[in-house]
Amino acid sequence: MLHALAHIRIVLVETSLSANIGSACRAMKTMGLNDLVLANPQCDVVSDVSMARASGADDLLQQCRTAPNLAEAVSDCALVLGASARSRSFPWPLLNPRQAAQKALAAASQQQTVALVFGRERSGLTNDELAQCHAHLHIPANPDYSSLNVASAVQVLSYELRMACLAGEVDYQWSAVREEPPASHTQMEGFFSHLEQALVDIEYLDPNNPKLLMNRLRRLYLRAEPDTTEVNILRGILKQTIKAASGKLKPK
Amino acid sequence: MLHALAHIRIVLVETSLSANIGSACRAMKTMGLNDLVLANPQCDVVSDVSMARASGADDLLQQCRTAPNLAEAVSDCALVLGASARSRSFPWPLLNPRQAAQKALAAASQQQTVALVFGRERSGLTNDELAQCHAHLHIPANPDYSSLNVASAVQVLSYELRMACLAGEVDYQWSAVREEPPASHTQMEGFFSHLEQALVDIEYLDPNNPKLLMNRLRRLYLRAEPDTTEVNILRGILKQTIKAASGKLKPK
Structure with missing residues (x-):
């Protein structure tokens, strides 16, 4: 299933800190994602800061594409999921990161291109942008302090995507790592x-x-x-x- | 179940970048964790950089404690889980972040103090430190680039802990038939x-x-x-x- 990750794109909309773009590259690469598109970035993409933060993922930083806006960034996508604070005023289909990963992989495994979209550091995605998404994805956070860093949000979703790919493939267990079976x-x-x-x-x-x-x-x-x-x-x-x-x- | 998070401690061992301590505070607070212990930190804990990275989680940064080494940081803990790259040379019980969160919550919900331990930026935990842990936790990562930032690793585990709380998917069998809690x-x-x-x-x-x-x-x-x-x-x-x-x- 890991090959399906090739069909999943991360889109960052109007990111204003170069550092966050670098950190997002690192977060993506650790989980096996490599398609990053920046919609109208508000900072230098390749800079000393972003290169340092990308660490060994500077190849993603060098390869990433930019688009003038969200619509262009996701124009070829069959499924677009946008990160959002939970809104009760105008409810949209809402997925947690685990459900979003499953939904994304189901499409990606059929060679459909999927975008996971993350908004501005301070204000997230606009209502117009959220309305371009098939569903919203919400990371359940502390209601008293729900301000995840954008690269941390990318890390959580990338991790869930990898976990969904690996489901049933990796054997982790409390007593699993055994060199031999229990004694008779x-x-x-x-x-x-x-x-x-x-x-x-x-x-x-x-x-x-x-x-x-x-x-x-x-x-x-x-x-x-x-x-x-x-x-x-x-x-x-x-x-x-x-x-x-x-x-x-x-x-x- | 969210109250169980109060019994879960994050321990960072010999962290060398102040920025990572600040980012870890932010990652923790977004998910409702607040007990951070730094074992022999190799940098300033409270600095301009760590305060900026902590963002609104500067209270955690101000409150966090230090200890001279891992043993002191976890001396009162009934369950210690240490982040590790997967080792085949001397395998220890190995949990993925989801399993680690369930195991940790099962103990925390019985008022036992649990530590999740993260090692140095470049070299992780030593073999001696890993041997002090009940089990190792491994974030399944891209084998070609497995270098998660330490605060990103804290974010992933904190997220899994919150998800486990919210899903009520705790496996109580782990700690079932016990008359008293595990030894410290x-x-x-x-x-x-x-x-x-x-x-x-x-x-x-x-x-x-x-x-x-x-x-x-x-x-x-x-x-x-x-x-x-x-x-x-x-x-x-x-x-x-x-x-x-x-x-x-x-x-x-």
């Missing part, structure tokens, strides 16, 4: 017997009054889901512990 | 020091050739997220083990 039931029971013996030998567990100790330890170790190598390490430790308890360590 | 970072580090000593005493760990043993054991025990009672049991076992190794058990 038999291996775990062998470990617990061994553990119990060692605890008796070091006089931590009183076999005549065991209480809940072994159950507490079972719960703890089972929660960790040790693999075979880990069980072998733990049993190696127990073997040495038993040896120590019997006074058979080499004298120091 | 300081308690876990105390346990690991104790464990290392015991392993040397029983001659299982050669201090002159430690290899990866401690890291393997750290990963195993951190995965289990022991609570305070469990850590106390484990340390009771270690105390008896050390006693056994010194030949001080009562003769049978």
Whole structure:
């Protein structure tokens, strides 16, 4: 699905700070986007500041195109989504970034060109510009301070686009990164017997009054889901512990 | 669920650019986060540049705390997630930002303090710092250019935390059957020091050739997220083990 990102364009409308254009390039490139169009930029596009902010994404900065206005910037697009503060006065179809990414990818995967549009630093998109969009996209923000930097907004949307592409493709999990599967039931029971013996030998567990100790330890170790190598390490430790308890360590 | 955000801390380790600290404040505040701790910052925290970047989030900048290192910054935290490039050489539990947000909120909603940790601009977190984390979080990025700005990374995670709050999509199973919260970072580090000593005493760990043993054991025990009672049991076992190794058990 990552190839669909080639059909997604970021459009910045009347950006006034060169730094934000550079940061937007960096945000896009980290997520695999590369089509940037600037609608009537109000600052130098390629400058020391924008180059520094773009960091290794200066190629996007050099390649980006300008257009006189939003309409020209998105003229070939089949789907245009415009970033907006939530408006209740004149509601438009409204998507959060995750929904916007899914909608955008569905179109992009059919080779349709899609634009995600971001407005001016202080005032966003005008009502006329918002009315050129198929839907509005809203980043849910703190109502007491909703002022995302424009490049940060580009970062969030670019990230959601990449996540949507990767959905189901990358295996992330709490216990996923395993080199081997968890130990078998038999291996775990062998470990617990061994553990119990060692605890008796070091006089931590009183076999005549065991209480809940072994159950507490079972719960703890089972929660960790040790693999075979880990069980072998733990049993190696127990073997040495038993040896120590019997006074058979080499004298120091 | 938004109140849970009060229990989530952002930790920046050895940040070298004042601008990034300001931008991180803005990123946090837009998403409703306000607890920022700087571990050994390498630049002025409050400066003209950081104030300008913080924009209306200068209150966070003024309030943020500093700590001499990561361990101090997260000493009271029950869950520590560290941002990392994906490593295949010594894999740790790995979460994407969405999973990390869910895991963090599940803990935060139980009043546990959670830290999301971000490393140096050029080199990220060290291996020692990563080994202090329960899991690593990885922002899936373009393999050809994966260099997210640190404040952009904070923006993405803060956004995911807010989305998770708003969607009510928290997986409570993580922290379900627990009688008490996980042990603090300081308690876990105390346990690991104790464990290392015991392993040397029983001659299982050669201090002159430690290899990866401690890291393997750290990963195993951190995965289990022991609570305070469990850590106390484990340390009771270690105390008896050390006693056994010194030949001080009562003769049978």
